[in-house]
Amino acid sequence: MELAALLTSAGINISLCILFLSLYSILRKQPHNFGVYFGRRLAEAKFRDQVDYFSFERLLPTAGWIVKAYWCTEEEIRRVAGLDSVVFLRLFIFSIRIFSITTFICVFIVLPVNYHGQEMSHTHIPEESLNVYTIANLKEGSPKLWVHCVALYIITIAACILLYQEYKYLSRKRLAHITGSTPNPGHFAVLVRSIPKSGNELLDDTIRNFFVNYHGASYLSHQMIYRKGKLQKFVDNAERAYRKFVRVKLSVFDQNVRSSLNRCGLCGVRASSFQLYRNKFVDAKKSDLTDPEVVEAQKDCPGAIVFFKTRYAAIVASQVLQSSNPMLWVTNAAPEPRDVYWSNLWIPYRQIWLRKIATLSGSVFFMFVFIVPVAFVQSMMQLDQLKRMFPHLKGTLKTSFCVRVITGYLPSVVLLLSLYTVPPLMMRFSSIEGSISRSGRKTSACTKILFFNIWNVFFVNVLSGSVLNQLNVLTRPKDMPSMLAELVPKQATFFITYVLTSGWASLCSEILQVYNLVYNFFRRCIFGYLDEPGYVYSFPYHTEVPKVLLFNLLGFTFSIMAPLILPFLLVYFCLGYLVYRNQILNVYYPKYEMGGKLWPIMHNTMVFSLVLTQIIALGVFTIKNSPVATGFTILLLIGTILFNEYCRQRFARIFNSFSAQDLIELDREDEQSGRMREIHEHLLDAYCQSPPGSGGADDEVPIEMILEDPAQEASNSSQELCDTVQEVAGSIQDHIEEK
């Protein structure tokens, strides 16, 4: 590809970006779009009292939102959107910092060196192949390779220093978050699974006896988790009928009731009359061991949530092996109530390891199947192949603009579209895996998508561009560095356009919320509903984090090979920082807290990117015959690995666990202030179990449904939504007729 084709692609994208951003600044001012653009604020019911007045200003694009997003403090973001948002935004800050340094060094020092690598007279710049800007332009044994080696050193050292600072900063933030936040019932609870059944004792008593016996001083109470049995089915039906009734009532008569339902802050509906009724019902039934229904319900109980008097006792019980058979009395720290993934709690514990292996193999299989569309995308880059595949396009392909669009822009659009199928599938895999919490499921999906992206977007694209069959490459790990070194610079143009299309364009589509906008439009204008849509989304970390990390990987690996990609990336990170700040502040509503657990994943990926960059550099220096530079790069590689190991030793456990010191201090504070009694009372009704098969806590919060990911969960729940909508419509009509 020539520079001109690249500029065409950049031009298209820049104009699209400006168009979308302007569109956004207009659309957000229209009151009927408030549901789309201010979901979080609506959920917090702060935004409702704005009057729907019309002004001309509403039709003018403005940049006010950028200013608002920029001037918000980190502490404010943490308060309204949780620690995870802070971690996500710190990733952008880190990226902006490191790529400012990298761009400066590579564009002003490395790029000219590459350009003047061969002693050739340069043609007119716009028509020059982009390869002259890459390291491929250097001669073998050139002394100029020293520049690259030094640049690599500077980038790595700067990245390590910044990474260390971020890790330190975020681990401090996490500690402050734990100690500073309101008491979390999850800290007092332990999830016990795989409870041994005894024939002559109720399961309820078995649990009580065990914990009173071995943790008598700290055991408070417990709550059984019931699986769908006959008994449960009846309860479920009643519950569902009740909920339907509540929903209809709420949506028609009293919209304000929503906030009062949320007031408890722990789990949505607290101690509603129905809950009490159900508990009594269950209590009355289950005490009779001769009743076959009770026996069946007992058989189906996959576990219990056990509450302790102090946080420290709970963490001790969750970490120490309970029984001499490790498959019995399995304890885990319980997730916070809104984070529990109920439908997975019903999975028998002995299945979990099998499920993990199965989903792992499933994801790996899918990763390899996905090579097919990627290879197709790559074949589009080769014009000759394209002509052979679609002979009737020959005429069109002669126009130079069309050629530019097809080779420069279309491939990454195709890739982007096919990549949209990945997150729902990986999320499904993570659900099957058996994670007990929604945050655990999201983290697991995030890791899977990350692996997928790095493998399928980076490696397969780099390797399949060559004549070599990509599967053969896998079987020769030793040749990998030199092969990558040869292929990476060649694929620079593809990845530059990928940054433009996947990066910039996805930011635009993110801020415009295209899917919700269209849905909202149809809902209002076609079906004629005037109320706000009854849901807000939680932030899709599992799709966004891998995306940003992939761009980091691209930035690092191409930095000294093909520095032309860096300015585009830097723009992406700056724009992304503003866009995501805005979205976090206005659109998404945090349904649960991951406690910053994503940072270790980000850190490790960043170190992996650095190591990969160094390995590719090793290959380059070997190809270009520069043994001294190779030696220095090996030193750097060892240093980077040691740095990562040190960070793991120093910080990783902070993100996995809580320290005895902190928990005991917290317990003491609560004890002394007399709050402990109140916390204990709250605990007992903090966890309200939603019925099985309904996909978790969705039904717990009647109106604000948690939709994990627009594209994915919308499809799951659209049927349910339609039903509800019809019901609501019906009840409105009934109501009107009654009046």
Place this chain on the structure above:
Amino acid sequence: MELAALLTSAGINISLCILFLSLYSILRKQPHNFGVYFGRRLAEAKFRDQVDYFSFERLLPTAGWIVKAYWCTEEEIRRVAGLDSVVFLRLFIFSIRIFSITTFICVFIVLPVNYHGQEMSHTHIPEESLNVYTIANLKEGSPKLWVHCVALYIITIAACILLYQEYKYLSRKRLAHITGSTPNPGHFAVLVRSIPKSGNELLDDTIRNFFVNYHGASYLSHQMIYRKGKLQKFVDNAERAYRKFVRVKLSVFDQNVRSSLNRCGLCGVRASSFQLYRNKFVDAKKSDLTDPEVVEAQKDCPGAIVFFKTRYAAIVASQVLQSSNPMLWVTNAAPEPRDVYWSNLWIPYRQIWLRKIATLSGSVFFMFVFIVPVAFVQSMMQLDQLKRMFPHLKGTLKTSFCVRVITGYLPSVVLLLSLYTVPPLMMRFSSIEGSISRSGRKTSACTKILFFNIWNVFFVNVLSGSVLNQLNVLTRPKDMPSMLAELVPKQATFFITYVLTSGWASLCSEILQVYNLVYNFFRRCIFGYLDEPGYVYSFPYHTEVPKVLLFNLLGFTFSIMAPLILPFLLVYFCLGYLVYRNQILNVYYPKYEMGGKLWPIMHNTMVFSLVLTQIIALGVFTIKNSPVATGFTILLLIGTILFNEYCRQRFARIFNSFSAQDLIELDREDEQSGRMREIHEHLLDAYCQSPPGSGGADDEVPIEMILEDPAQEASNSSQELCDTVQEVAGSIQDHIEEK
């Protein structure tokens, strides 16, 4: 190699074996060898009252020891030699069982199938190449491959069932061992390292304050670990002088005092007057914070042993993260007193991770350097190459007997001799690694030697026998199965002789204790000492376990490829079972208990062997064009991996940790029987720290020195021993002169 050459080798080894065993049965009856052959019994002072009468029977070889070794019950072995010996002997029982089945199937079914694979007229059997007995003799696409596939299924399933039974049996044994044994101070103690220093507080107070604050209910006391400072040096010197005095006194006047010194059973010398003096001295000195010596001693303190009132409290403190900085207040379960590796406790905790990485890279480097001698061994197998290397040997090489000896016997002797350098080196690596316990060091060395053996004895020998450069193979993992399938049968003859020389011969050398015999002979006959040698060895698990596991690996991988190896292996396992039983009962004295932690290593290696066998079989079936058999083998492979994962889930944690249930029950029992008070009193002087630089607890037990490995540690301590011997000799003379 022909069958005749193999039989020559077997003949040499069988006669050597019979010779050595007869020699052993004679030598063991000579009273002056009791120190060599009955070290454990001498150490327990049960054997001393035998009278030195002469009878003709003493010069006749008898088999009484075999009967005695065989009829000893497992419970008795556990009582006298610890759980580890039981685990080690169970490995032999497992091997005998599985290889009885395998030998039966492979020799009577698979071997004839291989032999009649090609439709050829067989020549005279003794002169036939051994290749006709291997799977290489089968034609491509032969339907007879089904026999191999079925045999593989039977072997794998039998092995899995037996492995599962052993794991279950041993985990029950381990639980019984923990609950049944005498109270172990290690269960009440936690090793705390990386204690933060504060300027205005004594370290002693810092530790006390921290544990009283956060574990006040269960904290009992603590004991600082001091590093060699000026203060310590003086104490050390005094201590050493005292010990020398005691040693001289003991060895000359009162040999029976030894047993009284051992009476406490926890640590050798208990509350001797010197110990009290020293403690008082240290107490008096350290309370003054202005004293520069005290400050220095404080600076050098790398940690402390903290005692808790109950076992449960100790395990909780060791498993829960203590401080919000994971690099401070690092807690580990303390090893039992005799198991503590003192000199490693002085390593600052922040070095440990670096040391681990360094030793890991060191071991890997050594593994690859060792390819040189192995390649040399393999070149000896090729007669032509040998003739080229040593032209003047041509005459000798014409004799057929010499050829047989050189190709059939010498290579594995060379390999065996060079392998002798490995255990000391790996043990050194494991010491540097920073393990806090002697058992941890031994386990780590065991794993390293195991990897080393599998890589250098199995893989390098198999791969370097071919024309291919072995390092190239590493870079193409995909071709590995078919390459192994092609090469393994060819190396069958080498490994049969390896079993004969390394296996059988090492058993003979083990039972004869050649090194100790010679040392004892010189000591008695040349230097004229009449008393027993002042040390017993602890069992060298780190050399013996990898050896036995390697033979298991050979047995599995060659089972269906070249079944001729199996009878030799079966004889090895049967003989080994008797020999090691005898050695464990008579020679070795267990200095510390690993608690059966070696079994998970053994289990995993066994599963690895099975998987490797299946991978090689996959290669064979691919080469021989049998896709259905390939498919079935893949199924078997998946099944084996799932089996291993299940075992890991079910049993692995039992061997790593103790369960709350067991510990609390134990605590309660002791509490109720009133023994707890006594245990607490014992605790405070259970850990006596040996001075730094002397290599650990050796000096704690003045007479019975713990020598880990004859070949290795003897060289370390020989100088010290000589000094002691001279001193003792001097003092005897003085004593006689006085009289």
